[in-house]
Amino acid sequence: MLPSPVSDSHLPTTDHPKRRCTVAVTGLNAIDSPGPGVAVIRALREAAEFELRVIGLSYEALEPGIYLHDLVDKTYQLPYPSAGTQVLLERLREIHEREGLDVIIPNFDAELPNFARLVPRLEALGIRTFLPTLGQLEARDKLNLRAFGEEHGLLVPRQRPLHRADELAAAAEQLGYPLVVKGKFYDATVAHTLEQARQAFHQLSAKWGLPVIAQEFVPGHEINVAALGDGQGGTLSAVPMRKLYITDKGKAWAGITLEDETLLQLARRFVQGTRWRGGCELELMRAADGRLYVLEINPRFPAWIYLTAAAGQNQPAALLRLALGLPVEPWTTYAVGRMFIRYAWDLITDNHEFHQISALGEL
Amino acid sequence: MKLRKNIATSETGFIFNPATGDSFAANGLATEILQLLKQDRSPADIKTHLLNRYDVEPRQLEKDWDDLVAQLRDFQLLD
Amino acid sequence: MKQRYERPLIRKLNAGPLNKFGSRSEAQAVTHVDGAAVEDLLAEFGSPLFVLSEKQLRRNYQQAVRAFRTRYPRVQFAWSYKTNYLNAVCRVFHQEGAWAEVVSGFEYQKALLNGVPGPQILFNGPGKSRAELQLAAENDSVIHLDHFDELYELLGLAEGLARRPRVAVRVNLDAGVYPQWDRFGFNLENGQAWNAISRIVASGRLELVGLHCHIGTFMLSTKPYGVAAQKLADLAWSCLTQLNTPIQYLDLGGGFPSTNTLKGAYLPGTDTAPSLDEFAEVIADTLHRAGFRPEELPLLILEAGRVLVDDAGYLLGTVLATKRLADGRRATILDFGVNLLFTSFWYDHRISPAGEFSHHTEDTVLFGPMCMNIDQLRESVNLPLLNRGDQVVVHKVGAYNMTQWMQFISLRPAIVLLDAQGRPHRIRQAETVEYLQQLEEVPGHLLPAAVAPTRPATAE
Secondary structure (H helix, E strand, O other): OOOOOOOOOOOOOOOOOOEEEEEEEOOOOOOOOOOOHHHHHHHHHOOOOEEEEEEEEEOOOOOHHHHOOOOOOEEEEOOOHHHOHHHHHHHHHHHHHHHOOOEEEOOOHHHHHHHHHHHHHHHHHOOEOOOOOHHHHHHOOHHHHHHHHHHHOOOOOOEEEEOOHHHHHHHHHHHOOOEEEEOOOOOEEEEOOHHHHHHHHHHHHHHHOOOEEEEEOOOEEEEEEEEEEEOOOOEEEEEEEEEEEEOOOOOEEEEEEOOOHHHHHHHHHHHHHHOOEEEEEEEEEEEOOOOEEEEEEEOOOOOOOHHHHHOOOOHHHHHHHHHOOOOOOOOOOOOOOOEEEOOOOOOOOOHHHHHHHHHHOEO | OOEOOOOEEOOOOEEEEOOOOEEEEEOHHHHHHHHHHHOOOOHHHHHHHHHHHEOOOHHHHHHHHHHHHHHHHHOOOEO | OOEOOOOOOEEEOOOOOOOOOOOOEOOOOOOEEOOEEHHHHHHHHOOOEEEEEHHHHHHHHHHHHHHHHOOOOOEEEEEEHHHOOOHHHHHHHHHHOOEEEEOOHHHHHHHHHOOOOHHHEEEOOOOOOHHHHHHHHHOOOEEEEOOHHHHHHHHHHHOOOOOOOEEEEEEEOOOOOOOOOOOOOEEOOOOHHHHHHHHHHHHOOOEEEEEEOOOOOOOOOOHHHHHHHHHHHHHHHHHHHHHOOOOOEEEOOOOOOOOOOEOOOOOOHHHHOOOHHHHHHHHHHHHHOOOOOHHHOOEEEEOOOHHHHHHHEEEEEEEEEEEEOOOOOEEEEEOOOOOOOHHHHOEOOOEEEOOOOOOOEEEEEEEOOOOOOOOEEEEEEEEEOOOOOOEEEEOOOOOOHHHHOOOOOOOOOOEEEEOOOOOEEEEEOOOOHHHHHOOOOOOHHHOOOOOOOOOOHHHO
């Protein structure tokens, strides 16, 4: 059940003085397998009600967002997520003392557990977030997704965790060929024979550890939905997109917004079932018989999130309002047939900027 | 021992090798040594200077010097 | 006045993509342990040196008891001897109220020597001899049966005893843990455990007092404990209703993690290890719902080891050398290796310099002093620019190292306990050549006094 609108505007674009706000954003790696940060910032910059100062938070010196000075006012390096919450908190406190952060929007899968753990401590510093809880992150984890689907009436391909390569034969018998063999965190291979599956098992376990996941292959076409949950079970926005062209890394190079009520219903069911808080992306497969399978649920905005703004539902701007405790009304319409076509652009800079960010950790 | 002519060093410790495109960051002592090498001071001269200036045993400096030189060579920063 | 020296460092600026781990910087200096200066401790007791904090041991124990007792009325901890059986450590826990949980005749003897009353010793493990079983039975300790051979041995032995030996049945069960620990005890799901219990009760020669399971080690999820508690409670319920045998205690074992970081883990243990409160919540909640009347609730026994002692232990040591490897990596050689720090095979131990350094750091491999290729403590760690003679502190080494350490290539160092005031007490001397020689015997024909080796005449 969605809350009823109390005003007819979603994101006010009035003549009131603009709200000043300092937002820190991660995921500036707009490379061939891009992080969502740059797209999030682009969307935020279009929210007319804010006068933003955008602080980039980066992990590597060559994340393109660091050098996009029209979008990012200043960038600081963060310690790797693997360093844990204590080190991260110290760094954020240091940055906060200099910049007075109002909101942080993390966009990188591996860092989300750390930020979720730090929410109360960040709040104590006066830094707001609007993030899924650790429990929500856990529930949609690859390994738990099937059980989660059963609980909430979502169709998830059958899967089995594998701890040993010799469990593959039994898994293949149950799930059939072709068989999808997936790494614990990332990567997936479609295997057509036991030999291929074994090879994939060894590669994926070496790279990402155990267990490896064997999943039923569902043929069809891929659809993604970017959604925003209010944390109470309400879906404030859901925009479905069909990938038109997929790179060899499986990323959408171009996509188009769709009109399909079943996709929106599915997103709402997910958000309601988890009381999802913040942005997320549902990776779906529409099978030949029309059934929709949930392949994965990403606990953050996708890299194509700017398309939601272009289609009339600026999810990052709405998330910023939520983080600030401002009301957000659910959207009901978006522009169908809006397309994005990703392009590569060679940004030119001088090596002193690269020196600066790599050696001093800020630019 | 000579630093390559076109190596760019800054006082803040950045080193850029235009021949390879590699960039480096140096700590205080490495920066100081590179500056002195650029002034064509001899290794013996530089080491004496450092021993006078820093609280370090000659054998420690000798060992660290050799290690630094090996690294400079490895990074193709020496002629 | 000469300036402070820091060796020259040149670091190539990395233009690579985000890697899986990056390097964890552990540059923060740790100069004191419980108020005692690392430098002073090493000067007095030699390097390397294990240090245990009594304050931390007691704090850990009290917190553990509080975590369970605030949630469940009847709780008893039994100190897991194998985790650290230094007498001083055991006695701290016994003073705090812990029973003893032992897994060998040797540990059993230690518990007796530490003054633990027989009835407060739980005798676990798959390897008890007939004589050990007899001793335990005579002392009225509880024998945790591991297999049918042991059960039959004890049944035979019980015939000649005045008092019925008290026993518990070690059960292994599917708690959703991988790998399932099915090598200890009797399997629940295939009926083995029930078979053993029925035989014990039917024999009339043994007194069944407890049920025990231990589902794994370094468990990072609380859920399996709920499953295990439920299954044990159901089994206890069956004992009561079908065999008219009330079960006095349920022993949920241990396996609770410390905050060390497992090798290959993405996030540090300080963020991912559930607290004892979380484990206690799941276990107590399950037992409260299991259908026992409040006055019938069985005693809950816990055999926590690692979580009580790991973070109370430190290993102090000294840098022997630094060198550069063929591939350009920095290597640091310390005066302790895997011979002393056995747990470095499965943890990335946190290691800190014991002195102040500048903010410059470098990635280094940490090697021990063994002339053995496997003697590597950390594959890569980001540390300040250490030199020969600099001192370091390894954290959270209290569990297993002081029992699994090896006398290999070199001698084992001293161990010190810092009391509540931070005063050091040596609790184990450093080994000496004489100490080790005591046990060796040389056959007479190898003992011609002070002759130089000669070739046998037949070879001429």
